[in-house]
Amino acid sequence: MAAPTPTFVGLSNQSGDTALLVSSTYISSPIIIKSGDSVVFEQNTALDTFGSAVYAMGKMATWIVVWTANNQVATSIRPADTLVIWEHVRSTIRPDKAESSYDTRYGWGYKSEVEISWNGDAQTLNATISTVPTN
Template sequence: MAAPTTPTTVTLRNSSGDTAMLVSSTYGGVPKAIQSGGESSEFQQDTSLNSFGSVVYAIGNIATWVVVWTANNQVAISILPAGAPIVWTDIWDKIQRDNAHDSYTTSYGWKYDSAARIESNGDAQVLIASIVALPPN
């Protein structure tokens, strides 16, 4: 069975306080850096080439932000401590329809929170994923 060919517009928003630097991606056109608090970074994914996509960004030297999505409205997010191995089966186990959320609290009490929403109108798909940093109470 052929994979769906619904094009995906991906918007990544970074409000972490650090520049997000691309570590890896399964798709071209992904921005190499996303400034914190700057404008959103947006790119198109042609799902006739890939039925899923993923990006991995280093958030300063504190955390790793992973976003995975499919051409049929499924998404997963993971925030890991910097340098921690990415266990892809753990991330794929978290994939779900429409929305995803994850958080990570550093040893200094800072909390990194990420959410994603993916939806389709049948002809196209939109994914919006964001990461924010919240200071200790």
């Protein structure tokens, strides 16, 4: 049996809002990520071939990050209080990197960028959420 392959997951919140964990496939996902903070945790891919983390961004949006053990990612930003349709999120999984945006009606929006790479021993995933002007 091969040794488990770790994925080092880095989440960075540059949005101006506090990110509050709604759900995750891993207990090590941080419950709160304050704006300006970055966190790192490890996923053991021997336990599961895919991981996810869902965060409420204040009362404005929901941030979704999904990754697989074979270097694929997806991200989505949804209006707050809308259902997450996992079939839709999974259909957007792409190799290496993905991005998503959501425009609020206040002249600004959120942007999520996710990238995953493999160095032969482990995967590294970096995901960032930030705000951007829409006007």
